[in-house]
Structure formats: C-alpha cells, structure tokens
Amino acid sequence: MLSIGDLSKRTGVKVPTIRYYEQMGLMGAAERSEGNQRRYERTDLERLAFIRHARDLGLDIPAIRDLIALSRHPEMPCVDADRIAADHLSAVREKIAKLQRLEHELERIISHCDGHSIEDCYVIRALSDHGLCDGEH
Amino acid sequence: MLSIGDLSKRTGVKVPTIRYYEQMGLMGAAERSEGNQRRYERTDLERLAFIRHARDLGLDIPAIRDLIALSRHPEMPCVDADRIAADHLSAVREKIAKLQRLEHELERIISHCDGHSIEDCYVIRALSDHGLCDGEH
DNA sequence: ATAATTCCTCTAGTGACTAGAGGTTCAAGA
DNA sequence: TCTTGAACCTCTAGTCACTAGAGGAATTAT
Incomplete structure (x- = not known):
C-alpha cells in the first residue's frame, strides 16, 4: 500500500x-x-x-x-476512443495553424522596425493601425 | 462622446x-x-x-x-517595444514546437489503431503504456 | 516519548474574460 | 411631460487545471 x-x-x-x-x-x-x-x-x-x-x-x-x-469495457468497439483522439488532433492542428499565422505576423512586424525611436517603431505602429497587417486576424 | x-x-x-x-x-x-x-x-x-x-x-x-x-514616450528608443514583441515571438515558436510534437504523437497513436475493440485499441494502450510512445514528452 | 514529516480538509488564487443579480440612468415615442 | 424599454452601473462568481496556504491530525523516525 x-x-x-x-x-x-x-x-x-x-x-x-x-x-x-x-x-x-x-x-x-x-x-x-x-x-x-x-x-x-x-x-x-x-x-x-x-x-x-x-x-x-x-x-x-x-x-x-x-x-x-x-x-472498462474491453469488448466494445473502440471508435469512441478513436474519435476522442482524432477530435483532439484536429484541435491541436487548428491551434498550430493559428499560432503560425501569429508567428508570421510578429516576424513581419519586428523585421520592419528600424530600431530607432518609438515614434517610428513599427511594432507600435502596427498595433495602432491594423491596416499595416498582412493577415486577417 | x-x-x-x-x-x-x-x-x-x-x-x-x-x-x-x-x-x-x-x-x-x-x-x-x-x-x-x-x-x-x-x-x-x-x-x-x-x-x-x-x-x-x-x-x-x-x-x-x-x-x-x-x-507615450515617442522620443525614446524602441528597443523595449521590440523586445516585448521578440520575446512573445519566441514564446509563440515554443508553443508551436510543442504542439507539433503532440500532433505527431497523436497521429502515430491514431494510425496504429485497427479500430476493433477497446481491448486492442492502440489509443488506450498507448496512454496506458508510455513505452509505446515515440517522443519524450 | 518526542520531534519531524507527511497527511487531512478547506479556501483562495492564477489569466482573461464572461454571466448574472439587483438596481440606476438614458433616449425616444405618446 | 411622462413612460417605457434599453442600456448602463457595481459587485460577485464562474470558467480550466491546477497550485499555495492555513490550521490541524496522523504517521514515522529517533
């Protein structure tokens, strides 16, 4: 015990x-x-x-x-277990896709920034103005 | 107003x-x-x-x-803003990597399942026995 | 026997909201 | 001007999967 x-x-x-x-x-x-x-x-x-x-x-x-x-029901068909796993897999894939869109957007925003002053900072500007974005989030 | x-x-x-x-x-x-x-x-x-x-x-x-x-301080250098965005980007990349490992593990588990009975269900068996796994999660 | 450790239950906190109760103010039509 | 209904206010509690802590009881080691 x-x-x-x-x-x-x-x-x-x-x-x-x-x-x-x-x-x-x-x-x-x-x-x-x-x-x-x-x-x-x-x-x-x-x-x-x-x-x-x-x-x-x-x-x-x-x-x-x-x-x-x-x-607990070893004799039952396992379609339900499969479905739980498959549903989860597609949820995981969706999350990945979403995060990849974010990744690209962030990459783009950061790469456009010249690193001088806040005034010209692309990070801040992109956040202020959705029009500067690429994607459709 | x-x-x-x-x-x-x-x-x-x-x-x-x-x-x-x-x-x-x-x-x-x-x-x-x-x-x-x-x-x-x-x-x-x-x-x-x-x-x-x-x-x-x-x-x-x-x-x-x-x-x-x-x-609110347009004259300051924008390294801090850049860093916030860059830190977030690397966090996003880590999440993506983690989810991709999950994705592959789930794919593997699901693909091994013959779909007959719970008794033989690879989904259940893989969860019970970590040794059946590929990765190191 | 005593001290140190582990255990018990219960409550509250995490992040970023969302839902609801119970009550007040506003805007528009009669 | 009055009334009705919509929108507003504050406050509390719920979401998910834990985690931390209080205050006290049981177990284990010396």
Whole structure:
C-alpha cells in the first residue's frame, strides 16, 4: 500500500494534483488508513500514469474521464476512443495553424522596425493601425 | 462622446471586457456622465483598437500595459517595444514546437489503431503504456 | 516519548474574460 | 411631460487545471 506521497514520487504528479484528480472523478476514491489517510495500490499507479500521459498529450479532464470509462469495457468497439483522439488532433492542428499565422505576423512586424525611436517603431505602429497587417486576424 | 455600448459596437470588444480593461489599467478611467455612465472620445477608440489588436496577437495584459507606457514616450528608443514583441515571438515558436510534437504523437497513436475493440485499441494502450510512445514528452 | 514529516480538509488564487443579480440612468415615442 | 424599454452601473462568481496556504491530525523516525 502506497501513501499519496509515495504515489506522487513514483509518478511525478504532485500530491494536491492527485487529490484534485480524485475530486474530478478521474481517480476514484482511494481506500483510507485508520487515520483517514489515502492508501493506494499498484493499479492506482497505472491509472495515474494513464491520466498523466493523457494530460501531457493535451487531453482535457472530461475527455480523459470518457477514455477511462471506455477502457472498462474491453469488448466494445473502440471508435469512441478513436474519435476522442482524432477530435483532439484536429484541435491541436487548428491551434498550430493559428499560432503560425501569429508567428508570421510578429516576424513581419519586428523585421520592419528600424530600431530607432518609438515614434517610428513599427511594432507600435502596427498595433495602432491594423491596416499595416498582412493577415486577417 | 461615445457610450460604452457605442465603443463596443465600433470595436467589437464586449462591454464587460472594456470595463475589465479599465480595471486592469489598460484603458484609463473614462469620463463620466452626470448619471455616472462612462463617456469616451475618439482617442479611446484608438486605444481600445490597439489593445484588441495586441491581444489578437496573443500579447498578455502586462505586456500591453508596457507597450502603452512606451507609446507615450515617442522620443525614446524602441528597443523595449521590440523586445516585448521578440520575446512573445519566441514564446509563440515554443508553443508551436510543442504542439507539433503532440500532433505527431497523436497521429502515430491514431494510425496504429485497427479500430476493433477497446481491448486492442492502440489509443488506450498507448496512454496506458508510455513505452509505446515515440517522443519524450 | 518526542520531534519531524507527511497527511487531512478547506479556501483562495492564477489569466482573461464572461454571466448574472439587483438596481440606476438614458433616449425616444405618446 | 411622462413612460417605457434599453442600456448602463457595481459587485460577485464562474470558467480550466491546477497550485499555495492555513490550521490541524496522523504517521514515522529517533
């Protein structure tokens, strides 16, 4: 049996975060010691690693909750799990595209600046006057 | 003189957001009518457009506050303004790189899934077992 | 036995807004 | 001039995924 601190050390997930995951229904109520402290087993370790991994991939808590629910029904087809991942992938792609537009706009603004005075600063001027922009943000 | 609603319509910034910008020190306290309602002038319209534009480019409120402060000193050199933009650009590039790593990992996970049962679902398996991953997230 | 560490719950803070309650002022038509 | 309805005011609380801290109880090590 592991304490919450042990679990934390082994997974790299901070103690308050583990409690937060429990509260959000990702971890399930842990057993308790006589003195009301959480005790975990090996399966909890795996579960937490699963959650952490999914979070690292950027999945949000409701999505992870869904994946956990699905993983409890091994006989079901996995289209739902695929869809969660695919939806997330397209969201990630959209974010990338958006950030790339920003990147280009910022590059352009910075490169036009001659570095002299604020008065002539292209950074400030471009922010003041949307007409100086390239894109359509 | 414009009411806050007029300002909102002309800039596309929602009314509560304008009040929020005032609270955050981006907008400066507006004049008030006899009945305590905010009244704006043409310069406020430009200021708000500046803020909105900077936000669209992803700059955060402290950065925008700094840029506004700088824009009030037209004779100063603009290295500071450039640096704010350049710092933001590198932050944007880091985000892009991170998201691209996610993109590839998600693509890989999804493409490996045969779409049959949860039991064999690569999405679920990859989340459970970090060893199946390519990258080092 | 005592001290140090870890644990418990609960509340509040992060950023950039957004939504709503409860009440006041304004502008336009009768 | 009066009335109605829209727009305005302030203040509080909610969003997301945590993180930090208070104040106190349990556990572990010496």
